[in-house]
Amino acid sequence: MAEGKGGAKGNLLTKEEIGKLQVYLRKVLANKSVEVRARQRAGDAAEIYVGGEFLALVAKDLEDGETCYQLSMTILDYDLDSDES
Numbered sequence: 001m002a003e004g005k006g007g008a009k010g011n012l013l014t015k016e017e018i019g020k021l022q023v024y025l026r027k028v029l030a031n032k033s034v035e036v037r038a039r040q041r042a043g044d045a046a047e048i049y050v051g052g053e054f055l056a057l058v059a060k061d062l063e064d065g066e067t068c069y070q071l072s073m074t075i076l077d078y079d080l081d082s083d084e085s
Contacts, residue, residue, distance in 0.1 A: 012043040
């Protein structure tokens with residue numbers, strides 16, 4: 001399979017991996033409202049939500065025989081100026 005839409009077949013996230021990522025992120029972030037959800041159109045990444053709000057993407061990366069998961073989060077400048085806390 002060519003790279004691009006959906007990525008390489010080995011990079012697809014399984015339901016088991018998504019569950020393990022959710023448990024791990026809830027523990028590390030000390031927040032039980034963290035949810036890791038499969039993406040509708042792309043199986044090579046999952047979406048992370050906190051309190052129902054989209055926060056980031058997590059993607060599986062297979063490199064040099066090791067599996068790692070990369071978190072990608074965009075923070076808009078105006079979100080930093082918010083006085084909600």
